[in-house]
Amino acid sequence: MSDHLQISNPDHSKLPSHAEVVVIGGGVMGCSTLYHLTKDGVSDCVLLERNKLTSGTTWHSAAQVRALRSTQNLTNLIKYSISLYRSLEQETGQQVGWINKGSLSIATNPDRLTHIRRQEALARLYGVEASSVSADEALERWPLMNVDDVIGAVWSPDDGRVSPSDLCAALTKAARQRGGSIFEDTSVIGIITEGNKIKGVETTRGTIQTNKVAICTGLWSKQAAAMAGVDIPVWPCEHFYLLTRPLEGISGNMPTLSDHDGHLYIRDDSGGLLVGCFEPMGKSIDPDRLGTDFAFQLLPEDWDHFEPMLQNALHRLPVLEKAEVRMLLNGPESFTPDGSFLLGESAETQGLYLGCGMNSVGVATGGGAGWALAHDIIHGAPPMDLHEADPKRFDPAWSDIAALSERVPEVLGKHYEITYPGRQWQTARHLRKLPLHDEWQAQDACFGQAYGYERPLYFDAHAAPKMGFGKPDWFNQVGSEVKHVTDAAGVTDLSSFSKIDIKGADALMALQWIASNQMDRPVGSIIYTLMLNDKGGIMSDLTVFRLADDHFRLYVGTAAL
The missing domain is CATH 3.30.70.1400 (Aminomethyltransferase beta-barrel domains)
Known part of the structure; x- marks a missing residue:
């Protein structure tokens, strides 16, 4: 992990009274947004950080950059990030620690193999290189792993990693050279609005008049947006990775090994290993518990919670039996109810833009997401269709803390889950019910959740559907319902529309x-x-x-x- 980033502002010691755009938050998302604002010609912009740059969650990120995402345009954001990270050193003279050694995703059961091969096909469609390899070929790329239960793998050479602190140093260096200002140790204590429009920002060093504010404050984004009267669905979970001391057989800059059946990602780190996890059910944490002085800090180790993941890691990497543990890092990360981030203008307040809730892919997405957010701020729309990240997609019910704290541990847990067709969330259900909900339930409806509403998917369901890639067990029932509506009549409940x-x-x-x-x-x-x-x-x-x-x-x- 890189040393903490220190930025001084001898040429910008006095806080300006006006700015075209104020960016709040000095993590990768805030730094990238400032960089792209100045790159697009907006020099009258200010970044405010209450402590030091990267001090919230960016500094402890494992900083994996995987090119493939669930849609073409989300993938395009990562591809933009990769292109940016490759070129920043030449642009700024500042190293960013970009290492392009690829990633290897293994499968230990038939459904996982189907899943990663579907991802391989999707990657090629989206312009990302990927190829299937055998267990023996996977072993050649990762000689230390146990492949006794591995039945196949997918190799993704475009993937890599970066140093998050060095990345932010490069982004801010370029932004400052183009006229952007950065103020550390400057807390925002209020956001001024009039008639649901942004008018300014109050800080511990004075007030800045502005009509545009970007909230890029990571797990504190809910509190920051609340200062402008906006309640957003972002909530943090604890996130764990294990670091070992140097081990024999670990060479520098190895590919990332993804054992998603074991909920693990593994790579080399300073001659040892970094073993991270997205366990089946995470641990949410109240951000108010962390306090305003939580900077370059970590949460307490929780070996009981990590133990099942450690056993998975010992199975996959027998060499860990001989490893000396350097630390079990536990750092908070922010999540949203559907696993996609918030990017764009808020529905409630004109001029308030959100770049947060990154669901543990902030560094990977940060380059492209900062570009898209800056484009939205300047031109009134993102450079591509990003409806998956539109803050307006959430019903207000999702901003409820009880619903968030129940849902986000499942969101973390689904990070590595097989994406079966028709998969539904299990937590924070029944936020909104249709007027005829009880009647539908009496007809043995199988409910799905959309925008917080419980809506019947089909009827005569006496058990939860079995997930899989083959013919679903509800196929005949849905077919009979379609036939009835086609040949006779049906009632459509549009209450949630x-x-x-x-x-x-x-x-x-x-x-x-x-x-x-x-x-x-x-x-x-x-x-x-x-x-x-x-x-x-x-x-x-x-x-x-x-x-x-x-x-x-x-x-x-x-x-x-």
Whole structure:
């Protein structure tokens, strides 16, 4: 792990009274956002850090950078990060510790093998190199591991790692050279709003007038956003990795070994091993318990909690039996209810932007996410469709602390879980129920959760569905329900959908402008269409009922409102 990053500001000792953009938080997300703001021509921007840069959670990150994500554009953010991390040293003269040695994902059961091979195919589709290898070939790349139960693996040569503190040093060096200012030891004590618009930031060193604020404060983002009257669904969990002293047979800069059936990631570190985990159920922690002076600090070791993961590691790496433990690092990381981060303008306050809730991939995503957030701040939209990270996707119920503290341990635990089709979350359920919930339940409904709502997926379900990649056990039941609706009739419960009424003399003209389909249909028509933004981009699909010449009712997917 790198030494703590120290930045001085002899040329910016006085806090400015005005800034075009204020970035709060000096971790990788804040530093990347500042870097990209200045790169895009905004020199009148300020980063505020209440302690020192990287002092929250960035400094202790294992800093793995895996290129593949669940969607094309999330993958594009990582690919951007990799390109940036490769080029920063040449741009700034500051080393960032980028090591591109690839990663190896192993499978010990047929479903995991199917899963990683599906990921391999997805990677190629998204422009990421990946290839299947045998257990023997995997052993050649990681000679110290036990492969007795390994039935296959996938090799991903694009993956790597970086030094988080050095990365932030390079980002801030470039930002300062382009006019950006950085103020450490400067706490934000208030965010000034008027009529749901940002007007300024109050700090321990004075007030800055601004219309744009970016919250990049990691696990403290919930408290920071609350100063602007915004309640966001971010909550921390404890995250563990084991560090050993140097071991015989460990060469420098080895590939990362991912044993997801064992919930482990493993790599070399200073001649020894770093063994990290995303255990099946994590431990949430109240950020208020950490206090405002929690900087370059760790949480207490918890060997009882880590013990099952240690046993998995001993099975995979017998050499650990001889290892001397340097420390069991326990550092907090922030998570969201669905495992994707928050990136973009908040729904409640104009000019308040969020770049937080990184779900333990902050360093990997930070380069691309900082670019996207800066682009949104400057140009009014991200450079690509990032609906998976849109802060507006969450119902307010998800900001409830009880729901968050119940859900985020499962989010951490699903980090390495096989992504079966139809997989549902098990925690923090029944946040919202439909009016006919009890009736659906009496019909043995199998419920899924969408936007916090419990919605029936199918009926006559007498047991929880078995997860798998083959024909699902609900196949025949769903088929019979579809046939009944097709051949006879059915009732659709739209209670959880958002409804928007557009009325008036210009209602048709407005819809013709923002909808992709022909809206001038007879009264009584039901029209399926896309809703477009001012650039012609697709915001959502929806169904429109024409109730009168000047009255349209829009039924919108709940999360798209």
